[in-house]
Amino acid sequence: MNALDIQLEKQEQLIKKLKKRNNELQRFYDEYKRVCRNEEERIKELNCLYQVAQCVVVENDIDIALDRIVRIVPHGWQFTTQTCARITFKNKIYLSPDFFESRICQSENIYIESRIMGAIHVFYKTEVGAESNNPFLIEERNLLKGIANIISFYLEKLRDNENRKIIQQQLLHADRLATIGQLAAGVAHELNEPLGNILGLAQLSLKLPGLPIQAEKDLGKIEDCVIYSREIIKKLMEFSRQSQLRKEKIDLNELIENSITFLEARCIKEGIKIVKEYTGNITVTVDRHQIKQVITNLTINAIQAMKNGGKLLFTTRKNSKNAIFCVEDTGIGIASENISKTFMPFFTTKDVGEGTGLGLSVVYGIIKNHNGDIKVSSDPGKGTTFEVCLPLEKN
Ligand SMILES: Nc1ncnc2c1ncn2[C@@H]1O[C@H](COP(=O)(O)OP(=O)(O)O)[C@@H](O)[C@H]1O
Ligand SMILES: [Mg+2]
Structure with missing residues (x-):
């Protein structure tokens, strides 16, 4: 092997190595x-x-x-x-x-x-x-x-969340049934009968010949009042059975107006000035009759709290989530120790015959049924405000 061959072999090995x-x-x-x-x-x-x-x-x-x-x-x-x-x-x-x-x-x-x-x-x-x-x-x-x-x-x-909500509703309902439901439905049932008699007698009397005009007018009023009372009783009975909400779109201001018209004459008579501060265009989706009952109950309480007259203020407004209305009076107010009891069934500070203590618990039940909220604030001796929030329907 000459030197060149050796060189070549070395190079070949190197190439192999490099390839490897x-x-x-x-x-x-x-x-x-x-x-x-x-x-x-x-x-x-x-x-x-x-x-x-x-x-x-x-x-x-x-x-x-x-x-x-x-x-x-x-x-x-x-x-x-x-x-x-x-x-x-x-x-x-x-x-x-x-x-x-x-x-x-x-x-x-x-x-x-x-x-x-x-x-x-x-x-x-x-x-x-x-x-x-x-x-x-x-x-x-x-x-x-x-x-x-x-x-x-x-x-x-x-x-789970859905189930929890249903259970809460059932508990609320059970609670309501146990308290107002059973008793109120019973009382309402009892009252229905005598009211039916009053209505029947008033209607019979209206047919008597030669009735003085004033008597006819008064009998007409009795008839209206009884029909109205029976309507409330029907609602109370329905409510205690947790009637299905029949929701519809309604203008809130109009609903308030409709609910208080029949009380306006009474206010004038008792020296109560009604003031309305409405914000326009508030549409709520509610059960008309139930919310009407709420407004009526709050208004009657306010009137009863102002034995010496005063001011009854209705306000409406809305924010991004709720329609809000307030019923405000300048009456006797609620003592601070009673504030937490006001919504309890049968809590009343009124004399027998004047109060049953059911009005606000019915109000509370209706508002909760609408997924709304109600708050009370009061200054004893100066007045009381009830604020009701009703959720606005999402568009
Ligand atoms: N506007 C108000 N001003 C003062 N007290 C009130 C007012 N609304 C409610 N209350 C108090 O709350 C109690 C419960 O009210 P409610 O449930 O309507 O029953 P009732 O009117 O039959 O007594 C009343 O007895 C009264 O003491
Ligand atoms: Mg009441």
Whole structure:
């Protein structure tokens, strides 16, 4: 072997070594790229999971939440643009944009209390990975499980909230029934009979020939009053049976006007000046008869509190959430130790025959039934204000 051959062989070995090194480097680089891509995929998946979780934390409307989630899902999959998703829950279907149902699909059930209530499906729109048995990464299968769990948890939470509300309503109702319901319904029933007799007699008397004009007028008033009283009794009986609210859209100011007209004459007679400070255009969605009863009860209390006359103020206003009306008087006021008792059934400071102590508890029940609120504030010796809030209907 001459010197040149030796040189050549050395070079060949070097080239071999370099090639080997190069291959190693290539492998290393490929591995590095794979790890990086995996990292990227994991970040995408985590991001997707985070956004889904975020969605259920802030959203109380099932439709909106599921619609948002189904749009988020494809972003967690490796071939995002080729991925679409579908959520089915009860009888509804939520689809991601450009949805296409292909045969390449993975799915998870959505459970509420171990019962299947729906499902979430992920599809590849084209034949990506169609050749393999399971075209989806194991991470993607876990991701879908995670998302389905979050949705199940969310739906369960909403159902719990709904159940809690129903139970609260039932408790409230049970409480009401136990207190006012049974007794008031009984009393109302008893009163219905004699009132019926008064009405019948007044109507018979009205038919008597040669009745003096004044007597005829008075009998007419008796007739009106009895009809009105029977209406209230009917309402009380209905209310104690928790009659269904018959809600309708009504102008609040008009409703107040209608409720107090028949009391205006009485106010004039008793030296009470009625003042109205209305804000225009307040539409409430309420049971007309029940809210009328609220206004009547508050007004009668106010009149009874001003034995020596005074001022009776009705105000209306609204904010972003509520319609608000106040009934304010300049009467005797409520002693501070009695304030907390005013809404209790049968609490009264009035003489037998004047008060039953039922007016405000009926008022309270009606307002709560409308998801509203009522507050009382009073300055003994100076006057009392009742403020009623009724939620405005969302448009
Ligand atoms: N406007 C008011 N001014 C002073 N006291 C009031 C007023 N409204 C209610 N109250 C007090 O609350 C009690 C309960 O009222 P309510 O439930 O209507 O029953 P009732 O009028 O039959 O006594 C009244 O007896 C009275 O002591
Ligand atoms: Mg009363």
